[in-house]
Amino acid sequence: MIREFLTALLTPAPQWVKRMEFLNEAIAIEARARRCRDDWAPHQQHTKEAILDAIKACKQHRTVLVVGSGACLDIPLAELGDIFERVLLIDIVHPLKAKRHDWNHVVHISLDITGQMKNLYENPEKLPEMLVPTIYHDSSDIDAVLSVNLASQLPVIPLKYLVHIKPHDVIDLNRFTKNLLLAHFQWLSRFTCATALICDKAWERLDGSGTVIETDDPLFGLISQKPTREWYWEVSPRHETGTEFSRRNRVGYWSNFRLNDSDDLTAGKKMNCS
Ligand SMILES: C[S@@+](CC[C@H](N)C(=O)[O-])C[C@H]1O[C@@H](n2cnc3c(N)ncnc32)[C@H](O)[C@@H]1O
Numbered sequence: 001m002i003r004e005f006l007t008a009l010l011t012p013a014p015q016w017v018k019r020m021e022f023l024n025e026a027i028a029i030e031a032r033a034r035r036c037r038d039d040w041a042p043h044q045q046h047t048k049e050a051i052l053d054a055i056k057a058c059k060q061h062r063t064v065l066v067v068g069s070g071a072c073l074d075i076p077l078a079e080l081g082d083i084f085e086r087v088l089l090i091d092i093v094h095p096l097k098a099k100r101h102d103w104n105h106v107v108h109i110s111l112d113i114t115g116q117m118k119n120l121y122e123n124p125e126k127l128p129e130m131l132v133p134t135i136y137h138d139s140s141d142i143d144a145v146l147s148v149n150l151a152s153q154l155p156v157i158p159l160k161y162l163v164h165i166k167p168h169d170v171i172d173l174n175r176f177t178k179n180l181l182l183a184h185f186q187w188l189s190r191f192t193c194a195t196a197l198i199c200d201k202a203w204e205r206l207d208g209s210g211t212v213i214e215t216d217d218p219l220f221g222l223i224s225q226k227p228t229r230e231w232y233w234e235v236s237p238r239h240e241t242g243t244e245f246s247r248r249n250r251v252g253y254w255s256n257f258r259l260n261d262s263d264d265l266t267a268g269k270k271m272n273c274s
Pocket residue numbers: 022026029068069070071072073074075090091092093111112113114117148149150153154
């Protein structure tokens with residue numbers, strides 16, 4: 001607890017990022033990762049292998065964007081640093097530890113990839129119109145964009161924030177969530193370089209005998225295309241939940257991800273560029 005309290009004090013982040021609990025959540029993820037190190041290791045290894053597979057499609061190796069880099073536990077940072085002239089690690093908040101390295105060409109950028117969180121923080125009574133972000137779309141030296149274990153997390157903190165600050169109708173919250181996800185997928189789809197989407201495609205709850213008793217679709221049915229690879233992430237084993245129940249995520253990796261006709265784009269209303 002003291003360690004986490006001090007980390008929160010020392011980690012630089014704008015007030016609204018702290019008040020929306022993005023920083024506390026990042027610190028909590030690091031603590032869970034320590035407690036579940038062995039359980040999470042296969043997922044982290046699968047993610048690293050997926051990233052190395054995705055960048056095989058690069059024709060040049062100038063800049064790679066890694067979105068949702070967080071503590072970099074699932075990023076093959078040394079390899080990316082060797083291969084690319086510039087590695088841009090993007091997250092709404094970067095844990096202090098993730099910044100401890102000696103590579104000048106590996107840069108941490110603190111950025112809300114949805115472009116909507118500050119607006120939501122300041123105006124919680126009005127759910128934002130979702131616009132497709134244009135972040136880095138006009139940068140000509142980007143050769144790979146990797147969305148890493150981020151997409152399913154995008155709605156989690158804003159929804160928790162709204163529950164505490166300003167209640168909304170469930171239908172409106174569902175539309176907001178789908179639009180938030182869809183905007184991210186559309187943002188990724190508009191790059192012409194190599195891309196990868198790595199994200200949860202199912203959240204499962206298991207009973208003491210290991211039988212799945214509940215499944216949720218964190219992507220709200222938006223993505224139907226088959227992933228290039230998939231695996232399980234033992235995200236909350238029994239020693240973590242402290243009960244006989246456990247949770248695991250089914251994670252998908254889509255290489256060169258683009259939304260296509262098989263995906264359900266009817267989730268929200270048509271979106272424009274911001
Ligand atoms: C499950 S973690 C990813 C794990 C991370 N790759 C690692 O190795 O530790 C999800 C990450 O998404 C980030 N995130 C959530 N919402 C974000 C947003 N709107 N913009 C940018 N990053 C966001 C969180 O801060 C967190 O670091």
